[in-house]
Amino acid sequence: DAGVIQSPRHEVTEMGQEVTLRCKPISGHNSLFWYRQTMMRGLELLIYFNNNVPIDDSGMPEDRFSAKMPNASFSTLKIQPSEPRDSAVYFCASSLIPGGLRDYGYTFGSGTRLTVV
Amino acid sequence: AQTVTQSQPEMSVQEAETVTLSCTYDTSESDYYLFWYKQPPSRQMILVIRQEAYKQQNATENRFSVNFQKAAKSFSLKISDSQLGDAAMYFCALYGNNRLAFGKGNQVVVIP
Numbered sequence: 001d002a003g004v005i006q007s008p009r010h011e012v013t014e015m016g017q018e019v020t021l022r023c024k025p026i027s028g029h030n031s032l033f034w035y036r037q038t039m040m041r042g043l044e045l046l047i048y049f050n051n052n053v054p055i056d057d058s059g060m061p062e063d064r065f066s067a068k069m070p071n072a073s074f075s076t077l078k079i080q081p082s083e084p085r086d087s088a089v090y091f092c093a094s095s096l097i098p099g100g101l102r103d104y105g106y107t108f109g110s111g112t113r114l115t116v117v
Numbered sequence: 118a119q120t121v122t123q124s125q126p127e128m129s130v131q132e133a134e135t136v137t138l139s140c141t142y143d144t145s146e147s148d149y150y151l152f153w154y155k156q157p158p159s160r161q162m163i164l165v166i167r168q169e170a171y172k173q174q175n176a177t178e179n180r181f182s183v184n185f186q187k188a189a190k191s192f193s194l195k196i197s198d199s200q201l202g203d204a205a206m207y208f209c210a211l212y213g214n215n216r217l218a219f220g221k222g223n224q225v226v227v228i229p
Contacts, residue, residue: 042222113160
């Protein structure tokens with residue numbers, strides 16, 4: 001398996017523009033997670049899906065953020081409109097809960113570095 | 118709420134020496150997992166080692182080992198025979214209540 005695949009790797013956009021981050025989880029994993037990493041706040045869980053259903057989105061900062069998982073092999077995180085304070089690295093991770101936790105925890109993608117100017 | 122605390126933001130170690138990273142956590146769950154992840158400059162999050170809370174035996178993966186003290190809620194990572202490739206940010210993480218929570222990380226610098 002190629003692992004968790006995220007795109008794009010880097011994104012630079014202007015304030016007010018819509019940004020869409022993409023993630024392809026590992027085949028067979030039933031859970032998908034979106035994290036945001038900043039120097040100030042570290043790694044924060046934004047939302048997680050189980051069997052394509054959003055279970056907990058309490059970490060989503062505000063209504064400008066939305067996430068979807070239309071099928072088991074694809075998820076998006078959208079920011080509209082984007083603001084400079086959204087600049088961060090966004091990670092997608094997947095796992096097989098609960099069995100995968102014992103064997104490998106979460107598998108992370110390479111992240112998307114978002115810069116909003 | 119679950120919390121993970123890592124002190125000592127940066128640690129330096131001489132190549133071939135040993136370094137220990139501290140981690141304390143808090144959770145009300147009785148069943149949980151603990152992890153150490155490594156994040157090199159490439160920013161990829163790489164699993165280093167994992168520990169199931171119900172197992173008393175400390176996990177070991179080659180040069181990496183943990184000291185799991187459940188009563189004290191402590192989960193430290195020891196890196197033996199440090200190599201230049203070990204230079205990275207190390208995150209302690211706790212899985213419980215359907216979520217994985219991270220500490221703020223320890224930067225490990227390896228001196229040749």
